[in-house]
Amino acid sequence: MKKENNSRPLILVTNDDGIKAGGLEFLVKVLKQFGDVVIVAPNESYSGMSHAITVKTPLYAKLVKEKGGVKLYKVTGTPVDCVKLAINVLLDRKPDLLVSGINHGTNSSISLHYSGTVGAAREGALNQIPSIGFSLLNYRHDADFTEASRIAEHVVKVVINDKLPSGTFLNVNIPDCDPVKGARVARQSKGKWVEEFVEREDPRGRKYYWLTGHFENMETEAKDTDEYYLNKGYAAIVPCQLDATNFNLLPYMKEQNYEL
Amino acid sequence: MKKENNSRPLILVTNDDGIKAGGLEFLVKVLKQFGDVVIVAPNESYSGMSHAITVKTPLYAKLVKEKGGVKLYKVTGTPVDCVKLAINVLLDRKPDLLVSGINHGTNSSISLHYSGTVGAAREGALNQIPSIGFSLLNYRHDADFTEASRIAEHVVKVVINDKLPSGTFLNVNIPDCDPVKGARVARQSKGKWVEEFVEREDPRGRKYYWLTGHFENMETEAKDTDEYYLNKGYAAIVPCQLDATNFNLLPYMKEQNYEL
Numbered sequence: 001m002k003k004e005n006n007s008r009p010l011i012l013v014t015n016d017d018g019i020k021a022g023g024l025e026f027l028v029k030v031l032k033q034f035g036d037v038v039i040v041a042p043n044e045s046y047s048g049m050s051h052a053i054t055v056k057t058p059l060y061a062k063l064v065k066e067k068g069g070v071k072l073y074k075v076t077g078t079p080v081d082c083v084k085l086a087i088n089v090l091l092d093r094k095p096d097l098l099v100s101g102i103n104h105g106t107n108s109s110i111s112l113h114y115s116g117t118v119g120a121a122r123e124g125a126l127n128q129i130p131s132i133g134f135s136l137l138n139y140r141h142d143a144d145f146t147e148a149s150r151i152a153e154h155v156v157k158v159v160i161n162d163k164l165p166s167g168t169f170l171n172v173n174i175p176d177c178d179p180v181k182g183a184r185v186a187r188q189s190k191g192k193w194v195e196e197f198v199e200r201e202d203p204r205g206r207k208y209y210w211l212t213g214h215f216e217n218m219e220t221e222a223k224d225t226d227e228y229y230l231n232k233g234y235a236a237i238v239p240c241q242l243d244a245t246n247f248n249l250l251p252y253m254k255e256q257n258y259e260l
Numbered sequence: 261m262k263k264e265n266n267s268r269p270l271i272l273v274t275n276d277d278g279i280k281a282g283g284l285e286f287l288v289k290v291l292k293q294f295g296d297v298v299i300v301a302p303n304e305s306y307s308g309m310s311h312a313i314t315v316k317t318p319l320y321a322k323l324v325k326e327k328g329g330v331k332l333y334k335v336t337g338t339p340v341d342c343v344k345l346a347i348n349v350l351l352d353r354k355p356d357l358l359v360s361g362i363n364h365g366t367n368s369s370i371s372l373h374y375s376g377t378v379g380a381a382r383e384g385a386l387n388q389i390p391s392i393g394f395s396l397l398n399y400r401h402d403a404d405f406t407e408a409s410r411i412a413e414h415v416v417k418v419v420i421n422d423k424l425p426s427g428t429f430l431n432v433n434i435p436d437c438d439p440v441k442g443a444r445v446a447r448q449s450k451g452k453w454v455e456e457f458v459e460r461e462d463p464r465g466r467k468y469y470w471l472t473g474h475f476e477n478m479e480t481e482a483k484d485t486d487e488y489y490l491n492k493g494y495a496a497i498v499p500c501q502l503d504a505t506n507f508n509l510l511p512y513m514k515e516q517n518y519e520l
Contacts, residue, residue, distance in 0.1 A: 051310035051373045058468040088455045110386060112504060113311045126370060154520045162516050168506050183520040185513045187505040195348045208318040209345060237518055239509040244372060245447040246428050246501040253445045256422050258497055260414045260443040
């Protein structure tokens with residue numbers, strides 16, 4: 001690919017709901033004012049794919065359209081595949097910013113571990129690119145992203161100036177209300193999914209299970225968590241790190257004779 | 261399912277290489293001495309699946325065999341699906357310990373983000389179960405897990421006594437040498453994957469891409485990381501946390517006007 005001379009920031013956009021998702025369209029409208037936008041997104045929904053990569057099959061990438069200066073590629077893989085393929089193959093220079101979303105549904109608290117939207121943002125950070133994942137707390141296809149777009153615009157503007165410290169990405173969740181009261185920096189709440197599997201029988205008489213269940217916030221008294229602010233009508237901005245080490249435990253484990 | 265009276269610890273075993281993997285067999289041999297073992301693992305290899313869950317299709321689970329008191333279930337899903345299905349459907353009581361592996365190949369440094377082996381251990385911790393992921397730095401099917409088994413035995417023995425603090429799981433990587441010199445508590449090294457996609461053309465003339473690439477340790481001078489100890493011939497035990505919040509950044513972000 002030819003290298004273009006361009007001083008506008010290059011913004012890579014992806015998601016996990018696929019190229020036809022409404023949240024993606026709203027996000028691109030916001031981002032066009034800040035730089036040159038290239039969309040590289042899954043050809044279909046890849047919800048719940050976390051940080052998964054495709055290792056057993058090859059990937060196809062296709063330029064679907066170029067409209068208003070925005071190229072849209074679809075990829076036959078996960079959100080993280082999309083980021084890797086964009087950076088290594090499809091783009092002619094390293095993006096200055098990666099934005100993932102706007103996801104249809106929440107990725108707050110521990111849900112970030114399951115999220116393909118967040119996975120893509122984490123992969124951006126692993127490639128030393130300032131990266132943000134946006135999610136709206138509304139799962140419906142016809143969700144209204146107007147307020148979410150306003151919040152995204154604010155956060156993107158700050159990140160473009162700040163660049164974000166290395167090794168960090170943002171997980172931004174936005175409540176489904178109008179107006180959204182504002183945006184607050186928060187920590188990830190402790191929570192759990194209370195799982196329920198629906199058990200059914202297929203036409204051949206074999207039992208099968210659908211994953212379902214609901215989230216429970218385990219820190220209902222805390223006033224500095226993403227869950228707290230979302231419940232109060234504020235967007236929650238959680239700075240997330242790539243390093244999973246629990247540093248507080250290192251001396252404890254040495255005392256407990258984990259070493260051999 | 262009937263509740264059995266049993267004072268031996270219940271140990272749930274899973275992996276991401278599938279029910280036929282050699283590493284799984286070695287692990288079960290180690291674990292049988294510590295408690296009652298139930299294996300719930302993917303029916304085939306789910307490498308690189310991270311913390312992914314299956315949301316678009318239902319899951320099937322089948323009791324493949326019961327041998328020497330060990331039940332083996334295969335599941336048509338990811339390692340995290342296996343853990344969820346085991347806890348919610350297949351087991352008659354909550355496991356006292358979850359062990360994932362022994363993975364064929366490394367999951368040190370940032371590779372933990374892509375790993376299904378680690379994903380399963382993280383899911384155990386999300387369910388308040390002491391959980392460990394083991395990986396051997398040898399990708400081959402015929403890898404020798406003898407030394408890795410010895411290390412696993414030591415770590416499991418300590419975890420059964422210690423239980424591990426809540427919100428923490430262990431990512432244990434074991435070098436492919438004989439003898440392994442010992443085991444060291446370590447932090448996750450900073451690293452990156454230098455990606456290379458192999459580009460080919462299919463019989464219909466369409467370009468496709470295979471993910472490949474190699475890992476680069478970004479902290480070659482550090483002497484407290486998993487990469488350091490692995491290179492020295494020691495197993496590396498990294499205590500990992502479920503909370504991804506970068507707490508150091510919270511005040512910084514407020515100063516930078518991220519809030520609205």
